[in-house]
Amino acid sequence: MDNQSVTAVKGFLAGAMHCGIKQSGKPDLAMLVSRVPATAAAVFTTNKVVGAPVVVGREHIRGGRISACIINSGCANVCTGKQGVLDAREMCQRSAEVLTSRGMVMQGRNVLPFSTGVIGHFLPMEKIRQGIDDLALHIGDSAEHGDAFAHGILTTDLKIKTAFTQIKSGRRMITLAGCCKGSGMIAPNMATMLAYVATDAAISPSALRAAVRDSADSTFNCVTVDQHTSTSDTFAVLANGMAENPRIEPGTQSCRTFSRALEELCDSLARQIAADGEGATKLVTVHVLGASTDTDARRAAMAIANSPLVKTAIHGGDPNWGRFVSAAGYSGAKMNPDKAQCQVGKITVFRNGRPADASLAEVQSVMQRSAVDITLNLGVGGKGTCRVYTCDLSREYIAINADYHT
Amino acid sequence: MDNQSVTAVKGFLAGAMHCGIKQSGKPDLAMLVSRVPATAAAVFTTNKVVGAPVVVGREHIRGGRISACIINSGCANVCTGKQGVLDAREMCQRSAEVLTSRGMVMQGRNVLPFSTGVIGHFLPMEKIRQGIDDLALHIGDSAEHGDAFAHGILTTDLKIKTAFTQIKSGRRMITLAGCCKGSGMIAPNMATMLAYVATDAAISPSALRAAVRDSADSTFNCVTVDQHTSTSDTFAVLANGMAENPRIEPGTQSCRTFSRALEELCDSLARQIAADGEGATKLVTVHVLGASTDTDARRAAMAIANSPLVKTAIHGGDPNWGRFVSAAGYSGAKMNPDKAQCQVGKITVFRNGRPADASLAEVQSVMQRSAVDITLNLGVGGKGTCRVYTCDLSREYIAINADYHT
Numbered sequence: 001m002d003n004q005s006v007t008a009v010k011g012f013l014a015g016a017m018h019c020g021i022k023q024s025g026k027p028d029l030a031m032l033v034s035r036v037p038a039t040a041a042a043v044f045t046t047n048k049v050v051g052a053p054v055v056v057g058r059e060h061i062r063g064g065r066i067s068a069c070i071i072n073s074g075c076a077n078v079c080t081g082k083q084g085v086l087d088a089r090e091m092c093q094r095s096a097e098v099l100t101s102r103g104m105v106m107q108g109r110n111v112l113p114f115s116t117g118v119i120g121h122f123l124p125m126e127k128i129r130q131g132i133d134d135l136a137l138h139i140g141d142s143a144e145h146g147d148a149f150a151h152g153i154l155t156t157d158l159k160i161k162t163a164f165t166q167i168k169s170g171r172r173m174i175t176l177a178g179c180c181k182g183s184g185m186i187a188p189n190m191a192t193m194l195a196y197v198a199t200d201a202a203i204s205p206s207a208l209r210a211a212v213r214d215s216a217d218s219t220f221n222c223v224t225v226d227q228h229t230s231t232s233d234t235f236a237v238l239a240n241g242m243a244e245n246p247r248i249e250p251g252t253q254s255c256r257t258f259s260r261a262l263e264e265l266c267d268s269l270a271r272q273i274a275a276d277g278e279g280a281t282k283l284v285t286v287h288v289l290g291a292s293t294d295t296d297a298r299r300a301a302m303a304i305a306n307s308p309l310v311k312t313a314i315h316g317g318d319p320n321w322g323r324f325v326s327a328a329g330y331s332g333a334k335m336n337p338d339k340a341q342c343q344v345g346k347i348t349v350f351r352n353g354r355p356a357d358a359s360l361a362e363v364q365s366v367m368q369r370s371a372v373d374i375t376l377n378l379g380v381g382g383k384g385t386c387r388v389y390t391c392d393l394s395r396e397y398i399a400i401n402a403d404y405h406t
Numbered sequence: 407m408d409n410q411s412v413t414a415v416k417g418f419l420a421g422a423m424h425c426g427i428k429q430s431g432k433p434d435l436a437m438l439v440s441r442v443p444a445t446a447a448a449v450f451t452t453n454k455v456v457g458a459p460v461v462v463g464r465e466h467i468r469g470g471r472i473s474a475c476i477i478n479s480g481c482a483n484v485c486t487g488k489q490g491v492l493d494a495r496e497m498c499q500r501s502a503e504v505l506t507s508r509g510m511v512m513q514g515r516n517v518l519p520f521s522t523g524v525i526g527h528f529l530p531m532e533k534i535r536q537g538i539d540d541l542a543l544h545i546g547d548s549a550e551h552g553d554a555f556a557h558g559i560l561t562t563d564l565k566i567k568t569a570f571t572q573i574k575s576g577r578r579m580i581t582l583a584g585c586c587k588g589s590g591m592i593a594p595n596m597a598t599m600l601a602y603v604a605t606d607a608a609i610s611p612s613a614l615r616a617a618v619r620d621s622a623d624s625t626f627n628c629v630t631v632d633q634h635t636s637t638s639d640t641f642a643v644l645a646n647g648m649a650e651n652p653r654i655e656p657g658t659q660s661c662r663t664f665s666r667a668l669e670e671l672c673d674s675l676a677r678q679i680a681a682d683g684e685g686a687t688k689l690v691t692v693h694v695l696g697a698s699t700d701t702d703a704r705r706a707a708m709a710i711a712n713s714p715l716v717k718t719a720i721h722g723g724d725p726n727w728g729r730f731v732s733a734a735g736y737s738g739a740k741m742n743p744d745k746a747q748c749q750v751g752k753i754t755v756f757r758n759g760r761p762a763d764a765s766l767a768e769v770q771s772v773m774q775r776s777a778v779d780i781t782l783n784l785g786v787g788g789k790g791t792c793r794v795y796t797c798d799l800s801r802e803y804i805a806i807n808a809d810y811h812t
């Protein structure tokens with residue numbers, strides 16, 4: 001099977017185009033459509049400043065039935081007051097009307113709106129209206145259409161980020177395919193990115209909501225590029241039931257199988273975000289264990305992953321492990337330095353309160369690889385663990401973000 | 407009066423030298439001595455991983471009488487277990503012995519030890535022992551000696567940081583003079599730097615402790631360069647009483663006057679740290695007001711000051727105020743975006759949930775200055791406020807910290 005994009009899933013159409021928001025001429029309007037109304041669940045940013053599309057999206061997801069997602073990139077429609085909300089609603093309404101005219105009957109409330117890009121500017125609605133009308137006529141279910149969708153949602157990303165998996169449910173095969181964007185303004189709670197998973201699973205709304213929430217917690221909420229939780233970002237799953245499997249109900253084996261598949265898919269997307277973080281040259285995985293709780297483990301892992309001193313040491317391939325240990329020390333997590341242990345790759349560098357007998361030259365060579373694993377045991381004898389993905393901090397991050405003009 | 411260094415304070419001697427820790431040949435051992443035992447108070451890092459000098463310093467400060475501070479730069483003596491503690495004690499003991507032989511009678515427990523530099527390495531004690539013996543013979547009370555001390559405590563700092571003030575107490579004049587180091591691994595709780603204030607005030611121990619704690623809270627604990635709370639750092643005040651003023655007691659007018667003078671001195675030092683942050687090209691002051699509590703205001707101000715997206719926008723002089731507002735949004739502080747207000751310099755850029763009618767060109771010109779003020783009202787109608795100093799994030803920060811080798 002060649003197509004592993006969202007359009008590989010039964011009943012899904014997609015597409016993207018340039019409608020004139022981005023000066024670069026790159027695609028800036030994208031659409032994902034299910035031929036039949038889908039059961040949907042989503043997780044939204046926890047930022048108190050949210051974009052108008054988040055306000056409208058939260059409202060529409062409550063209805064539980066979603067037929068389409070309409071996304072523009074290049075302008076986030078955040079800090080835009082009432083006009084912003086009107087604009088987000090109009091994106092939904094316009095999409096519903098033109099898709100209905102193509103035979104896919106829906107209403108504005110069955111559409112989720114998304115915008116990503118600069119904050120504090122109004123959407124260029126003339127361009128977007130025209131774009132929606134054109135785009136709705138050109139969506140399709142080919143691999144190219146799915147690929148175009150994955151490109152159309154990007155901002156500073158260098159690569160598209162996609163994942164695909166299939167699971168058996170009785171004699172039926174369920175397909176899950178996703179894609180996401182996210183490169184800067186990436187920190188958890190919630191996803192600080194846009195992520196979409198299309199699936200043809202038949203699944204109860206409550207089972208889907210639980211699977212989405214759990215998957216986000218251990219994947220998208222464990223990615224950080226620059227600790228700046230975005231105002232816009234959303235992870236949405238649309239399940240249209242066209243696999244015709246026996247409906248997945250909460251607490252069943254099939255539900256666990258589906259949840260695990262969704263989590264693995266999200267894990268792949270989350271890793272891709274960290275690896276393509278703005279200016280990233282390395283994927284960094286921080287493992288914390290031996291914490292008194294998972295929450296404490298997460299605090300320590302996030303402190304390590306967000307420290308500019310940690311990220312620059314990794315960028316330089318410098319075996320300066322004191323920065324990793326000391327970041328955990330200020331995280332607020334319970335820690336016993338005299339029993340803590342730190343590993344870089346598989347080399348133990350710190351044990352029982354003092355340097356282990358490691359060769360710094362070997363540590364340095366591990367740190368110069370394109371994927372670096374940092375493991376820290378907090379030494380309090382607990383079972384709490386957390387794994388966080390991040391990237392290094394390079395001059396390129398500064399260039400991208402200091403020279404990015406509004 | 408020409409001398410405004412720590413040696414301008416009655417009864418204080420100081421000095422510094424190169425003992426061989428730093429490869430650069432710059433001064434790496436410094437000493438501050440009071441001719442008579444001083445009442446002392448200090449605030450230490452809140453990091454759970456602390457250097458051996460912090461362990462020993464906390465013990466010695468409990469005695470309340472301090473005659474000397476011995477500081478090395480270039481090696482932090484952190485993550486060094488029991489050997490590290492023995493080494494820190496030996497620095498005190500050795501200093502006390504050689505100073506006693508010069509007629510300034512003291513014991514090891516009357517000395518505070520400090521170390522700053524790379525983590526995870528043992529002190530080169532041979533060099534330090536010899537250095538202490540030499541240095542104790544060459545301390546003095548000239549401006550040059552005070553200046554040498556201010557240089558001797560530096561690591562990646564480009565500039566020495568000093569402050570000086572005098573207040574009247576009855577017919578007596580009280581002098582306060584301080585200096586500090588700190589450029590990277592700078593975030594509050596506590597000071598993530600070494601700071602010393604020498605004063606000839608006669609003051610009760612409890613009044614001094616309160617003044618030190620309060621001054622640190624509003625100054626050193628409101629500075630951040632890279633949010634990485636250090637393992638070592640300490641703010642210590644030595645008051646030797648040689649001004650012969652009527653002893654300052656808690657709750658009196660003279661106590662308030664002394665506390666205010668100390669706070670102003672610390673405020674000046676804190677600003678100097680931010681302005682000389684690693685790679686800094688601009689001093690940034692973040693003011694948050696209209697918060698429900700001071701704690702909430704601090705959360706929001708710190709989130710803004712620590713966001714790499716905020717710091718890079720300021721570095722680039724980019725009027726991308728959405729980054730300031732959205733950072734407050736994820737800080738955890740109560741916020742009402744519909745009533746929030748943001749100013750860059752004196753220009754209002756965001757009001758009542760939407761962009762204000764500001765000229766982005768004017769905002770840009772304000773942001774290109776060497777000192778940038780960001781003001782955010784959280785819009786919840788409270789009286790909570792906080793002011794935080796930070797700096798921009800430049801390629802030079804990456805260069806300093808990725809190329810700094812252990």
